[in-house]
Amino acid sequence: MSDQQNPSVPAIELINVSRRFLSPDGKSFMTLQDFSMTVARGEFVALVGPTGCGKSTTLNLITGLGRPSSGEVRVMGQPVRGIDPRVGFVFQADALFPWRNVIDNVAAGPLFRGRPRAEAYEAAHDWIGRVGLAKFERHYPHQLSGGMRKRVALAQTFINGPEILLMDEPFSALDVQTRVVMHEELLQLWSISKASVVFVTHDLEEAIGLADKVYVLTARPATVKAIHAIDIPRPRVISEIRYEPHFIELSRTIWKDLREEVQMSSDDMKSAA
């Protein structure tokens, strides 16, 4: 049995990964240092950490858009070389194509991958229905609200059937009410797709509400400070669980870890300024 099919092989492994960047004036600095993380098949992992600590860098290494300076990144047991077709990515910024209407945006993935037009549009139509935008197929992104655009982004990503789903603060630009609705939407799509998820956020409640495991990262250079298992049973009702004692207890414990790092990172910024 090859590693590709063997379910005991983790979906994502980062083994002692470091990543250096060169600043414009030629100095090198480290954003990730000896970073190790394992995501099992079908597991939902959230990364929280102070602003600018290197959370997005981690995701770039998994997509293959970036390379580690040392260490190894493996996807389904294989070292990452270039962009893996099994990976889906939901961006923080609006990354929809503004000159394409909703259905053309959602059909983009299958069309890029060479599936026949009719098939691609049929799948797109289906996914748009699943995210509740059936009436908006011919609308352009600028005609939709922020929450609706995120739904399009989810459909655009899920249509490719990603086995690995990377999300970089995808809902940070939404208002609180819309965000909760999107969390529930995401959990539902995820429970069907069985993808392994890495969800980057700076919102601790979001992390606890969604994830099986929360990784707390240190201030730059980022490394893993603590891993917390979230044993809240599924299916979860996001709008309700945040008031449960166990949820509050978890947030308090994790926040203790996180606070020190946030403090440190803001001290760094003050001394740098």
Add this chain to the structure above:
Amino acid sequence: MTDIAIQSGGAILYAPGTSDVEIEAAARAAALQRKRTVIFWRCFILAVMLGAWEVTARTGIIDAFFYSYPSAIAERLYELVLEGTDEAPLWYHLWITMEEALIGFFFGSVFGIVFGVALGRNRMASDVLSVYIKVLNAIPRVVLAPIFILLFGFGLWSKVALSFIMVFFVVFSNAFQGVLEADRAMIANAQILGASPWQVTRSVIIPSAMSWIFASLHISFGFAIVGAIVGEFIGARYGIGFIIQTARGVHDTAEMYASIVIIVVVVLTAEYLMTLLEQRLARWRPAPVGDGHE
């Protein structure tokens, strides 16, 4: 309107109890009124300018030999349209100039877009070639006119070459800049969705550079006409530039101004058509927010 609308520091306050229908009617009336005022002042300024020109030229305050005057120009324009010149009817001259400008414009924009996008997508090539492009760009285009006449003769192709070179650099540098401005997240999104480099270029880079490219096309059609006319000044048998040059030879200033009017009409028409085309292609863009300004 004084019964329902109370003017207060520029903003309109409506009396309590005013219905939506009344408010909408008042807003429509105000918009129409504003539009009428704008048109009135436009016509007024035109009338004053032309009137002043006519009067000062006829009374000898300015020299009518150099400046001519509107009624003489209108008359000459009328004759040109009906009878043309000794060589050919006006339409033939206009067609020649347009042919030169359009061919130059077409190839200039196509090459400009292709090279701009290609260099924008290829860092190494753009680093290597940028110095040459700067040097070529520093050459005032008009000085090439005599060289092109020598190279391509007095016919069509010397003017096409001049139009081409006028258009190319403008379109090229805008297309290049447009490619560099393309959104990073959008490119990454396309790549992860499965786009090959060519698919990224076609479905992300070119559409997002399009507004830059269109901005340059607007300006460069005027440049294409400049190229054609300057070429005709240096040596031609037909064309609007040729008419102006001949009129200068016989001190017919009215005819020179009449030719300028013809060119202005042509450029404005082309501009209008281009705006229509751009609006068709850019249906995806948010409509500008209407606040009563036209």
